[in-house]
Amino acid sequence: MISGDPFDDALEAAGSFGRAQFVMIFLVGFITAYLGWQACIPVFAGLDIDFKCTEIPHQLPEASFVELVQLRDSYQNNTTFGDTCIDNCQHYEYKIGTTSIVSEFDLACGGKHFLVSFSNSIYWIAFLLSCFVSGFLADKFGRKWVSFTLIIILSVSTAIAALSPNIYVYIALRFAAGFCIVTVSYDYIILAETMDKKRLSTIGITTQMFYVIGVLACILSGFLLRNCWKWQFFVMSIPPFIYTILHFLFMPESPRWLHSKGKFDQAEKTLKWIARMNGRDPISVVLKRENDKDPTNNNQSNDSDLNFTGQTTEPEALLLQSQTENSKPEADATIFGFFGTASSSIFTCCCCLQWFACSFVYYGLMYDVQNIGGNLYVNSCLLSVTDAPSWLVCVAMNRYGRKPTFCVAIFISSLACAVVPFMAPVLDGDLQIAFAMIAKCFAAGAFDLLYVYTPEVFPTVLRSTGLTMCSANARVAIILSPFVIELNLGPYNCAPYLMFGLTGLLCCLLCFIFGIETRGKAFLTTLDEFYLMAKTKRIGDQSKSKMK
Numbered sequence: 001m002i003s004g005d006p007f008d009d010a011l012e013a014a015g016s017f018g019r020a021q022f023v024m025i026f027l028v029g030f031i032t033a034y035l036g037w038q039a040c041i042p043v044f045a046g047l048d049i050d051f052k053c054t055e056i057p058h059q060l061p062e063a064s065f066v067e068l069v070q071l072r073d074s075y076q077n078n079t080t081f082g083d084t085c086i087d088n089c090q091h092y093e094y095k096i097g098t099t100s101i102v103s104e105f106d107l108a109c110g111g112k113h114f115l116v117s118f119s120n121s122i123y124w125i126a127f128l129l130s131c132f133v134s135g136f137l138a139d140k141f142g143r144k145w146v147s148f149t150l151i152i153i154l155s156v157s158t159a160i161a162a163l164s165p166n167i168y169v170y171i172a173l174r175f176a177a178g179f180c181i182v183t184v185s186y187d188y189i190i191l192a193e194t195m196d197k198k199r200l201s202t203i204g205i206t207t208q209m210f211y212v213i214g215v216l217a218c219i220l221s222g223f224l225l226r227n228c229w230k231w232q233f234f235v236m237s238i239p240p241f242i243y244t245i246l247h248f249l250f251m252p253e254s255p256r257w258l259h260s261k262g263k264f265d266q267a268e269k270t271l272k273w274i275a276r277m278n279g280r281d282p283i284s285v286v287l288k289r290e291n292d293k294d295p296t297n298n299n300q301s302n303d304s305d306l307n308f309t310g311q312t313t314e315p316e317a318l319l320l321q322s323q324t325e326n327s328k329p330e331a332d333a334t335i336f337g338f339f340g341t342a343s344s345s346i347f348t349c350c351c352c353l354q355w356f357a358c359s360f361v362y363y364g365l366m367y368d369v370q371n372i373g374g375n376l377y378v379n380s381c382l383l384s385v386t387d388a389p390s391w392l393v394c395v396a397m398n399r400y401g402r403k404p405t406f407c408v409a410i411f412i413s414s415l416a417c418a419v420v421p422f423m424a425p426v427l428d429g430d431l432q433i434a435f436a437m438i439a440k441c442f443a444a445g446a447f448d449l450l451y452v453y454t455p456e457v458f459p460t461v462l463r464s465t466g467l468t469m470c471s472a473n474a475r476v477a478i479i480l481s482p483f484v485i486e487l488n489l490g491p492y493n494c495a496p497y498l499m500f501g502l503t504g505l506l507c508c509l510l511c512f513i514f515g516i517e518t519r520g521k522a523f524l525t526t527l528d529e530f531y532l533m534a535k536t537k538r539i540g541d542q543s544k545s546k547m548k
Contacts, residue, residue: 006288007259007267013285014271016196018278023250024191025203029210030246031151031184034239036214038158038181041236042120042482043369043380044222045229047100050081051108053089085109098226105167112167117482119171120367126178128475131185131468138186144253147186151244154180159237162230187247193256194274208448215384223377259287335465337527344534350510351454351466352473357410357507358447359474361417364481364500365440371485371493373424373432382433386441393445394452402453403515406446407508413442414504421494443504456518459530 015021081095085108094103107113138146157176164170188207195203218236225231252274258267264287272282338348369379397405416439423431450470458466487495514537521539524530533539 007256010268010271010285010287011194011255011274013280014275014282015278015280016194017199018274018280020274020277021191021195023277024187024194025207027243027246027251028184028187028191029207030239030243031187032207033210033214033217034243035181035184036211037218037236037239038123038177038214039363040215040218040366040380041222041232042123043367044218044226044232045101046116046120047098047102047229047370047376048083049098049100049103049108050083050095051092051103052081053086053091054093055089055091083108100229101167101170104229105170107167114486115167115171117486119167119174120482121479122171123174123178124475124478126175127182128472128479130179130182131472134179134182135185138189139257142253143186143190143257144247144251147183147190147251148244148247150180150183151240151247154183155237155240155244158233158240162233162237187251190251190254193254194252209388212384212387216381219377219380219384222380335462335469337462338466338469338530340527341531341534344531347457347514347516347534348466348469350507350514351457352470353507354406354410354446354450354511355454355470355474356477357414357504358443358450359477360481360503361410361413361443361500362440362447363478364484364496365417365436365443367482368485368496369436372420372436374430379433379436382437383440386437387444390441390445390448393442394448397449397452398519401517401519402449402456403511403517406449406453407512407515409442409446409449410504410511411508413439413446414501414508416442417497417504418501421497453518456521456523457516457533459524459526461526462530 089109092106092108094108101119102108102113102116105112105115107116134146134150154177157173157180161170161173161177164173191203221232221235225235252270253266255267255270255274258264258270268285268287271285271287275282275285339345365383369383370376372379393405393409416435420432420435420439423435454467454470455463484496484499487499516533516537516539518539524533524539
């Protein structure tokens with residue numbers, strides 16, 4: 001089919017959905033699985049180990065006789081392994097059988113346990129920063145080679161992390177890993193720019209199931225290598241080395257990016273490679289040059305077709321391409337455009353809260369799994385597989401609508417999450433994992449729904465910026481979740497789960513009040529349409545209303 005766009009015509013001749021695209025889908029799935037592995041590793045590398053004090057000072061210059069007696073009494077009573085810290089203890093012995101950075105670097109007491117949570121959060125801080133820094137490099141120097149460089153650094157930093165002499169080196173290496181794992185975004189973009197647009201949404205969500213495979217692989221290595229956390233990192237460093245080879249051999253540079261940079265010969269050569277992979281005749285692939293710089297061709301293919309800056313970090317990279325219309329962007333459209341009116345500001349904040357709440361509940365449950373009653377490894381597996389039935393939420397949104405489905409999903413998730421700690425005395429805590437599974441399943445479903453729902457409420461001129469903004473809020477939630485888990489306050493240490501649950505319930509309430517149904521509605525194009533939608537709380541037939 002002739003589209004009138006020289007690049008799209010050449011891509012169609014090469015094959016926009018064939019063996020070459022399946023290879024790239026596999027590679028994207030591979031690195032997505034590894035993203036799940038990296039995200040889950042803090043659960044086992046930062047595992048709390050029982051300990052006891054084995055050495056106290058013989059004298060304390062500023063301590064009274066009574067305080068010294070109390071200290072020695074505490075030491076003498078501390079004969080079994082547990083989680084009780086003793087003031088002024090000079091050395092702790094950790095229980096043999098399982099190791100982690102807590103036992104390796106003596107982080108159980110003395111305020112040092114904060115560094116365990118920080119080592120987890122720093123990974124996501126680096127991930128967030130990399131979206132902007134490496135995104136600029138990917139747009140300037142190409143997706144393939146920036147991604148390839150990041151993968152090599154990721155492999156090396158992960159392997160070296162096992163040799164960390166202290167917690168500070170370990171934190172620095174986790175920062176490097178978080179900065180480099182964003183390579184998954186650019187491989188998504190390469191796939192998006194060389195594939196049939198009609199299939200992108202389905203493929204984008206489908207590849208996320210590989211994430212679960214990566215989490216399960218992490219749980220398996222955590223169980224088999226629980227007596228040595230360092231070996232867990234050595235094993236985790238192997239997949240990216242394998243991926244480096246596969247990426248070099250089978251992941252091409254984006255021909256659309258090459259075309260947009262005026263590198264027509266390289267773009268055509270890449271398209272011919274795709275044609276050979278797809279069993280097509282490469283001779284039939286001809287990338288016309290005469291219209292490449294035609295200012296009258298509104299369908300010209302360039303970077304603005306995708307509006308990708310490398311800032312997207314999830315399958316929104318794929319969804320954006322399939323859902324972005326071919327309209328002329330407004331020159332003055334910036335992130336501040338979302339806050340042009342009072343109603344649009346409230347609506348935008350609600351969208352950000354939706355992403356924050358889903359991420360807060362989802363990752364909060366993942367990282368606090370060791371405090372749920374039952375076996376750590378069994379519970380981790382059960383929570384991981386709940387991502388599979390979460391797809392039912394996405395099926396429901398096409399039948400009942402985006403807004404009601406999201407509200408119901410996040411409501412059930414939040415309610416179940418708030419109940420989790422209070423199930424501790426029931427059946428020896430076995431009911432905790434049941435409610436945690438319900439909470440995580442619906443949180444995952446609501447999260448998946450947002451990848452479809454959010455692009456439908458943002459205008460074309462700011463859709464990429466809007467998704468980046470919402471995704472950034474999700475990362476902030478992940479960064480905060482390890483510290484929230486440290487708040488073991490209230491009966492049954494319920495404070496973290498109440499915070500997760502209340503955040504989700506607030507999100508549900510605001511979505512119910514300010515949310516907008518988008519099923520079967522046309523995509524917004526301009527900011528004026530966005531402002532009108534935010535005021536009228538609906539899409540369609542908005543011409544009868546006046547913008548505030």
